[in-house]
Amino acid sequence: MGFIKTPTKGMRDFLPQEMSLREYVLNVMKDTYENFGFSLIGTPTVEHIENLTSNQGGENEKLIFKILKRGEKLDLSSENVNDLVDSGLRYDLTVPLSRFYASHMNELPSPFRAFQTGYSYRAERPQRGRYRELMQCDLDILGEKTCLAEIELITAVIAFLKKLDFQNFKIRINDRKILLKMIEYVGLPLEKVDSILIILDKMDKISLDGVKSELESLGLESSKVESYLKLFTNEKEDVEAFCNSFDLEQNILENLKEIMDTVKDVLNVELVFDPTLVRGMGYYTGPIFEISADGLSSSIGGGGRYDKMIENFAGVSVPAVGFSVGFERLLLLLEERGFIVPETKEKIAFVLKDHSKLKETCDEAKKLRSQNKIVKIVYRNKNFKFQKENLEKENYEIKEIW
């Protein structure tokens, strides 16, 4: 019998200290989001394979852990994967949320402020900071068509990050409608929008020249590529001037400005319009945003408006905005910073020489625990010095009983 001691590939055990940090961060998050009126909901980790492979998940659909059918339904003579499986592990929380909302919208307030935490699964090649089992934390406002949704989401996430001592936030913001309009305006083919945006997304890595040559290698007309890229050399700080250079509809611009002005005013946080901000998912339909903070090379979260997605499940159109914070990345950053979870309870260890005083010790422990103190009862080890050191490392005050 081959027992295997290590976790499955790309997944992790969490030791008490790691777990205590994870719990601490989750509790701060729950407490903060609760104050914004978000309600925690729950969805199963296992999702219908049909829902997972519906082209909502982009690249993630290639990384699904698929679950074998069971009993008579499993026909092993088939060589088609689709015949063998009926479900899979979710790769994000957005697909389950959409299914959840479609299923329960009549029982929920409208607009609905949803908060979900849970593990998602992606069969990626394991690497630092990328795991096959990853905690996700999503905030969504469903049924709110105005930018109140964007403002409240950004405000909630910043309130949470501030409580973990992150400082000097910077939010890059754009609108998918702007991305589309610019492509349309210079006459580039809209059917190539996905490829064009994937290249544009690399602007800060490969610069304008790199983007130019990659766009041309798509077979796009040079002159159109040039007029397209010229738009990006305009003054970006003044959103209005920038957007006017390609005749953007006034309402899109005003909506963006209202988000930027309100968040800046209320939170004193820097919002930067960035016309090269793309964000991967094709399901976004309006404003998109990413958040970073002091000492971070890249973003720790982001989101945007996806007004069409829930319709696939619900049959009716439901405007929606979501914001997801990269929980695992946040944990790495806190660990790097040497963040220590504040201990709030007194800790006492009763060390017994033998069991002659067991009852009295249990009685005493009961009293202290009811006063919300942490009490551990242990027998004296042969190597008491080592045992003592370890208990002290865990911050236990030691009381020897004999």
Place this chain on the structure above:
Amino acid sequence: MGFIKTPTKGMRDFLPQEMSLREYVLNVMKDTYENFGFSLIGTPTVEHIENLTSNQGGENEKLIFKILKRGEKLDLSSENVNDLVDSGLRYDLTVPLSRFYASHMNELPSPFRAFQTGYSYRAERPQRGRYRELMQCDLDILGEKTCLAEIELITAVIAFLKKLDFQNFKIRINDRKILLKMIEYVGLPLEKVDSILIILDKMDKISLDGVKSELESLGLESSKVESYLKLFTNEKEDVEAFCNSFDLEQNILENLKEIMDTVKDVLNVELVFDPTLVRGMGYYTGPIFEISADGLSSSIGGGGRYDKMIENFAGVSVPAVGFSVGFERLLLLLEERGFIVPETKEKIAFVLKDHSKLKETCDEAKKLRSQNKIVKIVYRNKNFKFQKENLEKENYEIKEIW
């Protein structure tokens, strides 16, 4: 594209109210167990298929959700299930805990007080109170060979259940060594121990006569079955007299009495020796116990000592005792009792007529939220009466802004 709105079979979505009860119970549990010095640990939901199918899990092994291999490793021409899968969803927390401890024992205190919560998965036929995705909450003390482990586990679980207003606990206790000794004493074949104990376990359902006829239908000698069952008609209240009737070793009896006396003394809780208590799992090696409370027809938790199991993973012998509370059953009971989660925060809903006062409202909300109040900002719906009623149902105090 076939989107499916309902959760996968036997699994559940949790609405905000349900989720809030689950969170409340989990938090009470975490807070209580923390006071007993238990450390929360984490293990992946996905486990090696080798570890899941190692005969530790009994009947549960038939209910595994198996995960298909991926990429080149998947050879669809095979018609053997074992060739197609490399992992599965855990069906309990004991297998992962054993693997975890074997993997990390050098980094953990000894004895180690472990606390784990998380979902397990069993492809059972769905029925009331039985789910394919179920929350499990396990307490274990690893590395403690004395009955201090049993006493502390029972004390911790009772402290937790008391905080949820459960009353008048009754703990049935037995020892697997007693079960074995009785079979051996009357000369019944020890190789049939599993079948014999499965039948004995039904004592309170089919009574002594039913047990007798089922044992005989196993092909066991009538006279031996009769002497076996005669043991159970002895006075059970006096453990000592009962156990002496079949020459039980003194140390087993003394150990059991020490658990019973100490728990009774310290907690004033009724402990009942029940020689027919079996508990399913074959891995138990010593004391076993089940807990019930007022108004419960059956138990809400149980556990026992399993001193041999971790050895399979660790290679060295590690004494262990575990106690698991049936979280889903507890939730059902609390819902039946109409248990309401206490609300601790003030709730305010700002209802805006239009966006002219959005900034001021965001400012005001920021202030109130920093005072730990729950604030929701919404726009006035067309049907304001309905909106108002719903907000009031959620206990929001409504402030209209115009």
